[in-house]
Amino acid sequence: MYSKxxxxxxLGVCTRxxxxxxxxTTTSARTAVSWTSVRKHHKQFLERRSQNGFxxxxxxxxxxxxxxxxxxxxxxxxxTKWWNEQGDFAALHSMNDLRVPFIRDNxxxxxxxxxxxxxxxxxxxxxxxxxxxxxxEPLGRLGADVLGxxxxxxxxxxxxxxxxxxxxxxxxxxxxxxxxxxxxxxxGKGAGQFDAVxxxxxxxxxxxxxxFTLCCNQxxxxxxxxxxxxxxxxxLSYALAIVAAEEVLRxxxxxxxxWDKFVSPVELERLLESNGFHVESIRGMLYNxxxxxxxxxxxxxxxxxxxxVKLEEEPNPDEDDPEDPTVIVAQAKAxxxxx
Amino acid sequence: MHSLTKTALSFNGIGRRCVALNRFSETRxxxxxxxxxxEHENELYDVIISGGGMVGxxxxxxxxxDPNLEGKKILLLEAGNKKVxxxxxxxxxxxxxSISPGSAxxxxxxxxxxxxxxxxxxxxxxxxxxxxxIEEQRVEVWDAxxxxxxxxxxxxxxxxxxYIVENNIIVAALTKQLENLSDQVRVQYKSKVVKxxxxxxxxxxxxxxxxxVTLANGQTLQTKLxxxxxxxxxxxxxxxxxxxVKWNYDQSxxxxxxxxxxxxxxxVAWQRFLPTGPIAMLPLSDTESSLxxxxxxxxxxxLLQLDEESFxxxxxxxxxxxxxxxxxxxxxxxxxxxALSVLMPSAGSARQLPxxxxxxxxxxxxxxxxxxxxxxxxxxxxxxxxxxxxxxxxPLAGQGANLGFGDVACLTQLLSQAAFxxxxxxxxxxxxxxxxxxxxxxxxxxxxxxxxxxLYSTNAAPMVVLRTFGLQAxxxxxxxxxxxxxxxxx
Numbered sequence: 045m046y047s048k049x050x051x052x053x054x055l056g057v058c059t060r061x062x063x064x065x066x067x068x069t070t071t072s073a074r075t076a077v078s079w080t081s082v083r084k085h086h087k088q089f090l091e092r093r094s095q096n097g098f099x100x101x102x103x104x105x106x107x108x109x110x111x112x113x114x115x116x117x118x119x120x121x122x123x124t125k126w127w128n129e130q131g132d133f134a135a136l137h138s139m140n141d142l143r144v145p146f147i148r149d150n151x152x153x154x155x156x157x158x159x160x161x162x163x164x165x166x167x168x169x170x171x172x173x174x175x176x177x178x179x180x181e182p183l184g185r186l187g188a189d190v191l192g193x194x195x196x197x198x199x200x201x202x203x204x205x206x207x208x209x210x211x212x213x214x215x216x217x218x219x220x221x222x223x224x225x226x227x228x229x230x231x232g233k234g235a236g237q238f239d240a241v242x243x244x245x246x247x248x249x250x251x252x253x254x255x256f257t258l259c260c261n262q263x264x265x266x267x268x269x270x271x272x273x274x275x276x277x278x279x280l281s282y283a284l285a286i287v288a289a290e291e292v293l294r295x296x297x298x299x300x301x302x303w304d305k306f307v308s309p310v311e312l313e314r315l316l317e318s319n320g321f322h323v324e325s326i327r328g329m330l331y332n333x334x335x336x337x338x339x340x341x342x343x344x345x346x347x348x349x350x351x352x353v354k355l356e357e358e359p360n361p362d363e364d365d366p367e368d369p370t371v372i373v374a375q376a377k378a379x380x381x382x383x
Numbered sequence: 384m385h386s387l388t389k390t391a392l393s394f395n396g397i398g399r400r401c402v403a404l405n406r407f408s409e410t411r412x413x414x415x416x417x418x419x420x421x422e423h424e425n426e427l428y429d430v431i432i433s434g435g436g437m438v439g440x441x442x443x444x445x446x447x448x449d450p451n452l453e454g455k456k457i458l459l460l461e462a463g464n465k466k467v468x469x470x471x472x473x474x475x476x477x478x479x480x481s482i483s484p485g486s487a488x489x490x491x492x493x494x495x496x497x498x499x500x501x502x503x504x505x506x507x508x509x510x511x512x513x514x515x516x517i518e519e520q521r522v523e524v525w526d527a528x529x530x531x532x533x534x535x536x537x538x539x540x541x542x543x544x545x546y547i548v549e550n551n552i553i554v555a556a557l558t559k560q561l562e563n564l565s566d567q568v569r570v571q572y573k574s575k576v577v578k579x580x581x582x583x584x585x586x587x588x589x590x591x592x593x594x595x596v597t598l599a600n601g602q603t604l605q606t607k608l609x610x611x612x613x614x615x616x617x618x619x620x621x622x623x624x625x626x627x628v629k630w631n632y633d634q635s636x637x638x639x640x641x642x643x644x645x646x647x648x649x650x651v652a653w654q655r656f657l658p659t660g661p662i663a664m665l666p667l668s669d670t671e672s673s674l675x676x677x678x679x680x681x682x683x684x685x686l687l688q689l690d691e692e693s694f695x696x697x698x699x700x701x702x703x704x705x706x707x708x709x710x711x712x713x714x715x716x717x718x719x720x721x722a723l724s725v726l727m728p729s730a731g732s733a734r735q736l737p738x739x740x741x742x743x744x745x746x747x748x749x750x751x752x753x754x755x756x757x758x759x760x761x762x763x764x765x766x767x768x769x770x771x772x773x774x775x776x777x778p779l780a781g782q783g784a785n786l787g788f789g790d791v792a793c794l795t796q797l798l799s800q801a802a803f804x805x806x807x808x809x810x811x812x813x814x815x816x817x818x819x820x821x822x823x824x825x826x827x828x829x830x831x832x833x834x835x836x837x838l839y840s841t842n843a844a845p846m847v848v849l850r851t852f853g854l855q856a857x858x859x860x861x862x863x864x865x866x867x868x869x870x871x872x873x
Contacts, residue, residue, distance in 0.1 A: 129811070138812075144804050161453030163803070182805025209592050210807075211427060 110259070111195045111223050112251040119175070122297065123198035126176025127206055132297050135331060135338075136178050136245065139273070142329055142338045143244055143349065144182045147271050150324070150351050151240055154269060162187025167239040170263060172224050173246035177203030177217070181210075183242070184217035191238075197221040228259040236262070240269040247274045247312070248305050257319040264354045270321060273329070273349040277306035280345045293333055309344050321352040428456045429808055430798075431596055431606040433576060433619055435461025437480070437550060438770030438787035439612030440557040444493035445795040447564035451803045457568045458604070459561070460596070462575040468555035471502045477638045477747050478550045479665060479673045481652070481781030483871060486788035487546060490553075494563070498556035504548045505666050507650045544868070545781070547652070547665045547673065553784075575599040579609070579622045584764050594765050594809075608809040609766045610794070612787075615756055617772035623763050629756035629775070632836065634660050635683035636753055636778060639674045640744030641698070646670045653737040654779070655702055656839040661779045662701045664737060672738070674698065675778055683750045694748070695740050702737050716851050727859045753777055755833055757826070761818040765809035767794060774825050780832045782871065786825050793820055828870070 122132060129137045151164060158165055165187035171180045174192030176199050184190045184207070194200050200221040207213045220227075241260050250256055260270055275285050282303050289295040313323045328344040331337075430446060432439050443459040446452055482490070482504075490496040561568055580595035593605040611619030620627065641664065643649070649666040660677035667673050676686070676698075686694060756775035761768045770787035794817050801813040838850055857863055 140806075141804065148803075148805070159453075160450035161455070161802075181807075185802075185805040185807075 110225060110250045110252050110256045112249065115249045116195050118299065119196045120198050123176070123196060123202055126178065126199065126202050133176070133178065134336060135295050136175075138336055139244075139329075139331075139338050140179060140182055142340065143179060143242075143271075143273055144186075146327070146349055146351070147183065147240070147242060148186060150269060150271070154267070154353075155239070158187070164188035168237060169240045169242060170227075170238045172241060172243040172260075173249070174203060174219065175199045177207055177219065179242065179244055180217055180219075181207060181213060184213045187216070189216045190218070192217070192219045193222055193224065193227060194219075195221065195223050224256060224259045224263075228262040236265050238263050238268060239265060240271065242271045244271070244273045247272055247307060248301060250305070253307065253312075253315060254319075257315055257321075261320050261354060266354055266356045268354045270316070270352045270354065271349070272312065272352075273347065274312070275301065275306045275347055276345055277303065277308045277311075278345050281306060281347075284346055289333075295331070295333055309348050309350065312350060316350075316352050320355050322355055323350060323352045325351045426456075426604055427593060428458045428604060428606040430455065430457045430608045430610060431594075431604060432457070432459045432610045432612055433596070434611065434613035434617075434770075434772070435459055435463070435554075435570070435572070436612065436614060436770070437553050437557070437784060438791060439610075440554060440561065441489065441493065441495075441788060442610060442612060442769060442791045442794070443568050443570070444495065444557055444560050444564065445489070445791055446798065447561070447568040448493055449795060449799045449802075451799040453567070455567075455802065455808075458606070459568060459570045460574045460576060460598075461570065461572050463572065465570075465572045466551065466554045466558055468502070468551065471552070474744055474747070475503075475640045475667050475671055475673070476549045476551050477640055477673070477744075477749055479547050479638075479667070480550055480553065480784040481665065482546045482548050482553075482788075483782075483785045484545065485792075486785045489788050489792050490556075493557070493560055495553070495556040495560045498559050499548055499552055502552045502556065504546050504552070505649070505668060506546045507544060507652050507666050545652075547667060549667075550784075574602075576618060579619065581623065581763070582765060607765065607807060608798075611766065611768045611772045612770050613772055615754075615771045615775040617758075617768065619766065620758055620768055620772050623766055625763065625768070626759045627756055628759060629754060631752065631754040632677075632777060633679060634677045634753045634777075635680050635750045637674070637676045637678065637683050637686050637748065637750045639694075639749075640667070640747045641672045641674050641695075641740045642742040642744065643670055643672060643738045644741040645738075647738055649738070651737075652781075653702070655737075657701060658840065658842050660836075661839065662698070663779070663781075664702070665781075671744070672740075674743075676701070677753060677777070677779065680752070687748055687750055691743055695742060698740050703739065715848050716855070719852055719855055723855060723859050755829065757829060761821060762811070762814040764811055767814055767817060769794060773821075774829060776829055776832050777836050779836060780828075780871070782828060782832065785871075786828065789824060790817075790821055793817055 125132045128134075147169075148163060151167060152158065155167065163186050164183065167188045169183055169188045169190045171177075171183070171190055171192040174180045174194050175196075177192055180190050180192040180203065192200075192203060194203075200219045203219050207217050207219070241264055243256075243260070247253060247256065264270065275281050285306075286301055286303050290298045290300060309326050313326070316323055326344060327349050328341040329347040329349055330339050330341040330343075331347065332339065429452075432442050432446075435443075439459060439461070443457065446455075446457050487496060490499065561570060575598065576596055577599050578597040580597070582592045582594060583590055591605070593607055594609045596604045596606065596609065598604070609619065611617050611623075613619055646669045649669050649672060652663065652665050654661050654663040657678075659679055659682060662676040662678075663674070665673045665675065676683075678686070686697065689697065754775060755777060756771075758768055758773045761773045769790040771783065773790065774786055776783050776786070797813045797817050798808060801808060801810070806813065838846065841847075857867075
């Protein structure tokens with residue numbers, strides 16, 4: 045297993061050297077272009093940041109939709125490869141070892157003791173950007189009623205076919221090829237239905253995070269949980285998640301991630317807190333390409349997982365008990381929002 | 384490969400187009416309609432255990448009792464009849480196993496140990512092994528017997544070293560426990576498997592991704608995980624094409640139930656290494672013991688032919704006879720012993736003498752061939768091997784059943800964890816963990832047993848001197864003996 049990984053690494057490096065040597069300028073120019081364009085972006089970003097001080101620079105243009113058409117195109121090409129555990133999505137398969145316990149344990153904490161064998165029975169979960177259903181299926185096996193949505197119809201097709209074979213999953217795992225906005229809009233039917241929303245490895249592909257947060261808020265029940273796993277926007281994540289993972293080690297297909305779209309936990313927390321969520325915990329995750337395993341870590345510099353809870357409905361101010369601490373917090377937040 | 388391929392593929396094409404047009408409900412209905420009936424004819428289980436011996440039944444009990452696996456469909460397939468034991472028979476049966484404390488823990492965890500204790504079992508605290516060499520051509524009588532000896536005992540630990548239990552009793556106790564778990568675990572007796580069909584290693588859109596088991600009565604079952612517990616000639620292992628390293632020892636074991644000459648506090652297991660092979664006497668009760676005599680095929684057949692009195696004489700001779708050995712070995716041995724007693728005067732316990740045999744149980748002599756076998760892989764996609772199907776050892780260390788029970792404990796724990804993480808039970812990741820953990824434990828044990836067997840099969844003087852020294856030295860080192868016992872108790 046290790047020798048295979050090492051072999052792939054060496055082969056990757058050799059191929060690049062060889063092709064650039066053999067083909068002369070063409071390939072090297074192409075690779076040079078892609079490297080320089082990334083570096084150009086990075087330099088521009090640094091300049092902008094130094095000019096504007098600590099103001100947040102919006103790389104994403106404010107749009108009404110969260111879906112980026114380029115991302116859709118990229119994932120459509122990978123649609124058939126989801127369930128090959130040793131293939132392009134191997135890292136996502138092994139990430140289940142972290143994210144399923146993370147979701148399961150936090151939901152068990154919030155919702156108390158459930159029946160053994162089906163710990164999440166009775167809970168409704170929405171998996172945003174479910175892809176081929178890699179995370180949806182384990183959650184379904186744990187007894188939850190899961191709806192997986194993804195804008196790429198081909199991925200939904202793959203997910204449906206895979207889940208259909210297993211009678212345990214037929215009852216409680218469903219898929220739909222729609223976007224989150226469409227789901228939260230649909231005549232209020234999508235509103236306030238779900239106990240939990242899971243958006244794993246999704247926010248770094250979105251066009252507009254603000255809309256995404258608002259939609260999540262809308263579809264969640266009060267007190268419901270939001271689980272996000274994504275990649276931090278740091279120099280280290282650039283070096284490891286883009287350069288090492290995509291170009292050198294080929295852990296993920298090249299071009300999967302755009303560093304400009306990464307979001308730091310601080311920014312994400314700010315965004316969530318100002319949209320009716322309370323962030324409960326943030327934990328760092330680390331991938332070991334040799335053992336192909338993920339582990340929890342102290343540092344959130346590269347990958348991290350976040351758990352937030354939708355605040356309970358703000359009660360009518362006239363009927364409030366001024367001593368109630370939740371009301372005081374809610375009112376303080378409301379004041380901050382309007383100021 | 385599958386006859387449905389073309390139709391299914393074209394259907395898939397239609398399906399994809401339907402999906403693209405956002406007409407999901409139709410697709411799902413078509414999906415269900417076309418192949419629904421075919422699927423329902425073959426029942427899909429989460430786990431099928433093939434083989435209802437000691438290890439297979441223990442696995443079924445263990446999975447049935449696990450809280451994380453509640454709601455999973457588990458099936459045990461056994462080709463023979465159901466083994467019920469309403470009343471414990473007076474006569475002891477010949478096949479017995481030495482159950483280590485680790486295995487006893489597993490059996491009590493599944494609730495079978497109480498049944499076993501109520502039926503019949505014999506704990507022993509001490510095991511004494513004599514090593515000697517007998518030359519058959521010369522008969523010389525020497526006064527001093529200077530056979531090296533090593534004693535393992537748990538006198539200072541207050542609890543039993545191991546238990547001798549008849550195999551029938553173990554299976555009956557486990558079967559009784561399974562009856563309590565009938566809503567979790569189904570058992571099908573007299574179900575012989577004729578064919579296994581393996582799934583592709585990763586999902587092809589229209590192929591059935593489960594293991595299919597075809598029985599002799601025509602029934603076809605499907606399962607997400609197949610556990611092979613079908614003994615040393617495992618059909619699961621053979622059909623899966625798992626290469627096995629195996630060889631036959633040119634030995635057969637003769638087993639019998641012995642009546643002792645006088646009742647004693649029979650809590651010692653005796654084993655003496657003769658050049659032809661080890662002879663062991665395992666305690667069953669105060670008056671009876673079980674004999675396991677591993678010897679050459681020819682000698683084993685002769686022993687079976689002997690009448691009762693001659694057979695008893697040969698057993699007593701094997702245990703009690705004076706050794707014939709060279710002066711070199713005797714001198715070397717006694718010198719070494721003197722040196723050790725100077726260095727470590729307190730080590731080494733008093734030597735006991737084995738009980739003598741008066742008779743044997745009626746019609747209780749049988750023989751079976753001995754060999755060693757080890758499957759190079761314990762697992763495949765959706766398949767796992769446990770017990771003798773994965774590893775087969777010489778009975779000289781009494782570890783065969785214990786290795787199997789160790790497999791049961793390990794695999795149950797890993798499957799439980801996988802189910803709690805929502806994983807597909809047949810996925811390779813946790814099966815690989817099982818294989819790694821068990822091979823790391825089993826291989827050293829099997830190598831040691833094989834080495835012991837080869838070491839004590841030879842008459843060459845240098846080897847004899849070496850092993851004499853080795854055994855005497857080990858006998859005086861309580862720390863090393865404690866390590867050996869700890870390893871064997873797992």
